[in-house]
Amino acid sequence: MEALKQELKEKIIAVLNLEDINLEDINDNDPLFGDGLGLDSIDALELIVMLDKDYGIKLVDPKEGKVIFQSIETMGNYIKENRTK
């Protein structure tokens, strides 16, 4: 799980072009949206694409994203339980 969380942080920085953010700036339980990393709605869509492309998870209901994308911790748990690749 630790390796997966590290991988997620690296992917998020790369995919969302967070040039000013380092791996150590992202704590496992920090909120990804709002006051945390300050991601926006386009970033949320990009994360949905990433789940599909890299982990074979298709989010049928985008509202699920609110819970799944709360933090690196919640993303990691969801991917661990639902990944198909």
Added chain:
Amino acid sequence: MTAKKTYIQSFCSIQNNEIILNGETVFNTEPTVFSDFSKKAYQNFEMNYPKFFKMDSLSKLAFLGAEILLRKEIDATKENNIALLFANKSSSLDTDVKFQNSISDKENYYPSPAVFVYTLPNICLGEISIRHQLKSENSFFIFEAFNPVFMVNYANVLLNTKKAEKVLCGWVEYYNEEYKAFLYLVGTEGNTEHQKETVEKLYNK
């Protein structure tokens, strides 16, 4: 209606790894790719706006020019009625091609929302408006080449009909690592008369 005289208050050009403001070089780098040049310029002018890195190249180019001309112009305590009048030749083709390439493989079909949102040339106007909190008139036109007659007339109409207090005009062309931006601010006060010949001369400098 008597048309008031209008003036070019400041101007800026960006090309060949160099930024020139009012005729003087304010930033340059060794020859490099645009992503590297634009990042260094962003850092040099301490723009402190992380969303910059999410923009496509056309938006970065327009954003840099606007930032340099507007940073001393914007009064955050009041509404700034600065219209945006932009144009270019290649529209958003650079990003359009990238997006097309990203969806051309049916076996690997993952359209990127972050790329897709920039497949319109006027998105860069939105980025500038958000940054400077502008709720003003804005238009983006596509021309075969820089068209000073149109730009001068359009900006003058905006000023003379009081649709705007100032107009930020810009030619922002980007395609496949070739780029040129020429932006200038027009208002009803100043020393340099806003005429086709002057605009043309400054563009070709």
